[in-house]
Amino acid sequence: LSILHKSHSRFIIVFQKAIERAPPDESLAVRVLNLIDSITFSLFQYTTRGLFECDKLTYTAQVTFQILLMTKEINTVELDFLLRYPAQTRVTSPVEFLSNHSWGGIKALSSMEEFRNLDRDIEGSAKRWKKFVESECPEKEKFPQEWKNKSALQRLCIMRAIRPDRMTYAVRDFVEEKLGSKYVVGRSLDFATTFEESGPATPVFFILSPGVDPLKDVEKQGKKLGYTFNNRNFHNVSLGQGQEVVAEQALDLAAKEGHWVILQNIHLVAKWLSSLEKKLEQHSEGSHQDFRVFISAEPAPSPDSHIIPQGILENSIKITNEAPTGMHANLHKALDNFNQDTLEMCTRENEFKSILFALCYFHAVVAERRKFGPQGWNRSYPFNTGDLTISVNVLYNYLDASSKVPYDDLRYLFGEIMYGGHITDDWDRRLCKTYLEEFIKPEMLEGELLLAPGFPLPGNMDYNGYHQYIDDALPPESPYLYGLHPNAEIGFLTQTSEKLFRIVLELQPWDNSVGEGGGACRETVKALLEEMLEKLMDEFNIAELMAKVEERTPYVVVAFQECERMNTLTNEIKRSLKELDLGLKGELTMTGDMENLQNALFLDMVPESWIKKAYPSTASLGTWFADLLTRIKELEAWTGDFSLPSTVWLAGFFNPQSFLTAIMQSTARKNEWPLDKMTLQCDVMKKNREDFASPPREGAYVHGLFMEGARWDAQTGIITDARLKELTPAMPVIFIKAIPADKQDIRSMYPCPVYKTRQRGPTYVWTFNLKTRENPSKWVLAGVALLLQI
Missing domain, CATH: 3.10.490.20 (Dynein motor C sequence, barrel region)
Incomplete structure (x- = not known):
């Protein structure tokens, strides 16, 4: 308990709740140990993922589900539906307000005892359900008919089918109802309090968020306690080429003398990280009491590319500060980089102020558009306040040096160099250029420019006036502020929810070798494996097909190439499934690859070895396999006579x-x-x-x-x-x-x-x-x- 308490004090309530709720007829010790065991497993999983794909809500949801499973407050089958969403395929929705995918989920739920007749009720009271489904925040509304009396988890299951885009909000409400509001309130931690928990053996690890500089907090705290550059007891090393030696020297000196060391961007020196881990371990004992280490790194884009050693993560206090969200906060934050003096520094006041405000809006838009995923930007870019401040300096120099406003030159400099310097995708470059063409043009001085629907570019004001204008005139947060359709938000929220459930599913302690979960996992995988092997067709006989063809036209060549690729994929699927089958029967020793395949099949994910030989797809395994069979049928029809x-x-x-x-x-x-x-x-x-x-x-x-x-x-x-x-x-x-x-x-x-x-x-x-x-x-x-x- 004390080990867990030390690194995760804010989850100590978990154990208190378990002890309060343990039934008197059961051994309390067994109960608490089971609970700690499952939560430790989650913590371990969470930390090895590098904490990077998992936000606070996702992890808190996982812990909540674990507690409720232990206290038998929720049903495993219902939780399984919520996390996997095994919707029936090839169904047609009889009501226009639900998609076929949603109806597939309703049909799957209706086959469970607790949800019997749900499909009939929705059809029978279509009007009431339509009103519920189309309300703005359905998670706050009461369900129609007697469905409002269902348990919190059962209501989540129905919501998952009918409004997947609202699931992050619904899960947040669920956690609040079960554990209390302090687990879902996203307030930032006071660094001074966190600092008290650190020590020579407990570094502080900052996970960087775009647009946030956490090291200011360290400098502020250092100043308070007398650790500064001038006092020579504060060492700041920004890692990159050749800086590893400097970092090691700083750590050795600081451990001996009791100094503070900041190691910035350690993700840039992957090869040195194991040496850093050893160095931190070495200094964790016998160092000066005042010795402290602060580390920062960017999150890995995916769990596979995560490189921070587990030892560093497990021993550190991990802190992440999210950047401000929403257009309102971002626009204020962009404007905060300047002051009244900035606005007055250029002789051509009107042009300078108009373009500066338009640049602030542009900066806020490109930074916040990231949240819409691939529909926002094809790739994620680290746009930062430096891009904005340098652009304003360039603007000042250009306006000072020419009699006309050089719109084309300015747009080129901002779009191709300052911001465009980050951009690596041609379509994203087109998007950046288009924003600048819309925001920075001669009409801006005639008071006719709209930065967003209902938000005209303001006229000449003072610094506080601009902040006031944002508060008064900026419309409420919506995709319209970015030039996107409201559907973009539904798509983005749906994908966020999918990701939340996928990660919680992966974090479940259903290790296939332990307890009840193990047997269930084996049975599920065995049934799936047999079904797949049975449905897979024979491979295409290329030699036979070639003999049928008189002339190798470009279309025929494409057909052959597709058959060859399909053979490569289906052979890999058959090979790996047969190998796993022998492993499950005990005729072969289970290897790491076989275990990965088994886990993927159980979690309804396409296995890694298949992905390498397949086409890009974002589908879950069931949908992916059905799609694969359709592709094979299409190819068979085409190669029948090659017309x-x-x-x-x-x-x-x-x-x-x-x-x-x-x-x-x-x-x-x-x-x-x-x-x-x-x-x-x-x-x-x-x-x-x-x-x-x-x-x-x-x-x-x-x-x-x-x-x-x-x-x-x-x-x-x-x-x-x-x-x-x-x-x-x-x-x-x-x-x-x-x-x-x-x-x-x-x-x-x-x-x-x-x-x-x-x-x-x-x-x-x-x-x-x-x-x-x-x-x-x-x-x-x-x-x-x-x-x-x-």
């Missing part, structure tokens, strides 16, 4: 680019045109997939694309605003043909990127030009893209 299908399922390819290139190659050969002077033209058809009986004479009809950020209006044949809660509407069939590049019409067109999955970024496939009546910049800011799978 092009009437409409081609573009998402069914490992490499959709190869098929699109084959369209150009076929046309180039037929017309004897040079391939490098050609491009693809896309015409969105008005007919559905079923209406096409044969392929076109040139090119191909493709289906299976979805649009995110907007929708296609089939009547008018243009991009238009999305409907609320319709996140990824399906596109009609698209006719793709190759034309000479100089013949393409790019007027009133939005160059729309096509990606394989919602992760975007590296899954880029092609650019389709789509017709638009509105300015294409609107769709750029809204993050509009076509996706091959959702």
Whole structure:
């Protein structure tokens, strides 16, 4: 207890609650030990993940579920549904306010005793349920009919099916109800209090958040206690090339003399971290009482790329300060970098102030847009206040030196150098450039510029006036402030909830070798493994297929390549499943790879060894495997006689680019045109997939694309605003043909990127030009893209 208390004092209430609730007829010691055991397991899992993918709410939820399982307040089957969401597939929702995916969840719930007739009730009282589902904060409302009398966890299960986007809020309310509000209030820790818990053997580890500098707190505390650079008892080492030796010398001196050492950005020196771990261990005993170490590192983007040694993490007090959230806080924070003197330093006051405020808004937008995930930015960038302050200095120098405002030059410097210097993706560069074109232009001086709907650029004010203007005029937080559609928030919240449940599921102490969980895990995996092996078809016989073909056209070559890739994937799936089967029967020794495969199957995740040989996908294992079987069927149909299908399922390819290139190659050969002077033209058809009986004479009809950020209006044949809660509407069939590049019409067109999955970024496939009546910049800011799978 005392060991746990030392590093996680704020969870001590967990044990007190367990002791209060332990039934009198059971040995209290066993009860508490079981509970501590499961929570220690979670702590261990949590720490080895590097704490980096796991926020406070996720971890607190995990601990809450553990307590409630121990005290038998919740049912394992219901918790399992909440975490896995095993929705039935291929069901059609009978009510328009629930998607098929939501209805699949309702049907799966209705098969459980406690939720019998839930599906019937929703259909029978559609009006009441519609009102509930469409309310702004359904987690605060009472459920219709007798469902309001269900337990808190059962209500969470229903909410998971009908409003996945509200689950982070619903889980927060659940934790508050069960453990008390102090576990969900996100207040920042007082550093002085945390410092008291540190010691020569307990470093303080700062996990860096974008836009937050935690080391100011250390300097402030140091000053108070007499540790400063001037007193030569405060050493600050920023790690990077060649700084390891400096850091080691500083640690040796500080341990002997009782100084403080700050080691910044240790994630940049991966190879040296094991030496650092040994060094900290060595100084943890026998050092001067006043010796202190403060470490900072950026979070790893994923658990696999996490490199901080476990020893450093386990012995440290870990602190993370989240950056301010929301446009309101970010805009105030951007403006806080300046003062009245800044506003008065330029002779061309009007231009300088207008562009400075627009830059502050731009800075707040690009920093906060990160929260919308890939629809916000394809990749995450460390934009910081330095980018903003340097841009303002550049602005001052340029305005001082020229008689006209050089808008183009300024936009180029800000968009390509100051902020653009961070950007590595061409589509993100286009987005950054578009924001600047919208915010910094001659109209800004005529009082006609809107930074967001309902938020005009303010006129000439003093410094406090600008802060007041933000408070008075900035509309409430919504995706509109970023140029995005409200659906972007629903998508972002849904993905945040999915991530929360995935991590809690992985943190469950269901080790397959222990207790009841072990048997259940083995049985589940065995059943799944047998079902998969039974459903997998034989591999494609390439030699036999080749013998059938008279001429190897570009399309035939693509078909062969796809068959070969499919064989590689299905062979790996069969090999690994058969090997695991022998391991489970005891005929082979279980290896690390086999255990990883078993865990992945149990957690409904696609195993790592399959991912390496497969196409990008964000689906869970069940959906992924069903999709794989559909892809094999499509390939079998195509290789039956090698004639092009009437409409081609573009998402069914490992490499959709190869098929699109084959369209150009076929046309180039037929017309004897040079391939490098050609491009693809896309015409969105008005007919559905079923209406096409044969392929076109040139090119191909493709289906299976979805649009995110907007929708296609089939009547008018243009991009238009999305409907609320319709996140990824399906596109009609698209006719793709190759034309000479100089013949393409790019007027009133939005160059729309096509990606394989919602992760975007590296899954880029092609650019389709789509017709638009509105300015294409609107769709750029809204993050509009076509996706091959959702």
